[in-house]
Amino acid sequence: MRPIQNLIRLRRKYELAFDSTIFFTLIVLAALFAPILTPYNPTIPNIPERLQSPNLVHPFGTDEFGRDQLTRVLYGGRPILITGTLSVLFALSVGIVIGVVSAYWGGRLDNMLMRLMDIMLSFPAILLAILIVASLGSGLTNTIIAIAFSMVPTFARLVRSIVITLVKELYILSAQSIGATDYQIIMKHIFPNMIPPIIVQATAMLAVAISTSSALSFLGLGVEPPTPDWGLMVSEGQRLIFDAPYIPFFPGAAITITVLCVNFIGDGLRDHLDPTLRNR
Numbered sequence: 001m002r003p004i005q006n007l008i009r010l011r012r013k014y015e016l017a018f019d020s021t022i023f024f025t026l027i028v029l030a031a032l033f034a035p036i037l038t039p040y041n042p043t044i045p046n047i048p049e050r051l052q053s054p055n056l057v058h059p060f061g062t063d064e065f066g067r068d069q070l071t072r073v074l075y076g077g078r079p080i081l082i083t084g085t086l087s088v089l090f091a092l093s094v095g096i097v098i099g100v101v102s103a104y105w106g107g108r109l110d111n112m113l114m115r116l117m118d119i120m121l122s123f124p125a126i127l128l129a130i131l132i133v134a135s136l137g138s139g140l141t142n143t144i145i146a147i148a149f150s151m152v153p154t155f156a157r158l159v160r161s162i163v164i165t166l167v168k169e170l171y172i173l174s175a176q177s178i179g180a181t182d183y184q185i186i187m188k189h190i191f192p193n194m195i196p197p198i199i200v201q202a203t204a205m206l207a208v209a210i211s212t213s214s215a216l217s218f219l220g221l222g223v224e225p226p227t228p229d230w231g232l233m234v235s236e237g238q239r240l241i242f243d244a245p246y247i248p249f250f251p252g253a254a255i256t257i258t259v260l261c262v263n264f265i266g267d268g269l270r271d272h273l274d275p276t277l278r279n280r
Helices: 002-013 015-032 069-105 107-121 125-136 140-166 170-177 182-218 230-240 246-273
Strands: none
Touching: 002 015, 015 069, 015 246, 069 107, 069 140, 069 182, 069 230, 069 246, 107 140, 125 140, 125 182, 140 182, 170 182, 182 230, 182 246, 230 246
């Protein structure tokens, strides 16, 4: 009963974030178990059933090739979620290394790394991602690399600011005075104290990564057709927006709902993990 009571209390305090977490989990599970949830193939055309409006057989209708839209929306969440998650993890890993090295050792290395981050931050993230994908070519792997590369400066700057504050703390100075190595100080004292703000930032950047991935796919720089992808489906459906508005509507709604859920989860985590906001 205790865990259930804790969940109820948590939902009352962070209702929007709690409900968003459940909804986002359902979105992930729907994409993961799409082959079980739908009997249709997302890529094989079925011309006799093309451009059917939403009905009992095809709740989201069919596209211009007769493919079931619900099936494609379910499968289309896979590349978006994979791209968003992996790009954030990759950017976070690189950003932590750059931020810690820059702040902990400082000096010329700090100046050089931060000037590089400033140069990268001078470009809008979406523009930087477009430039990288245009150079490397379209595809899921290149999209992940491009989005991750565009987000590295954000994580590096955040980690650097946290470490600069932490290295001045008394317990860090005490650890140094008793002969603790740099590795021990970073892993035992600095890294654990970085986790809460990093989690909040990573959640916020996941929403950005999903939006950027959708935008790249919309521009034709993401996954290749006929692989379903929400951004690509919106792009393909815009030609038929007046004749079959449901084609771009459902993948567009999926993008919007997913990004909103992630943002609400991030807000809840921030309120819970930030001691200055916890008791408000």
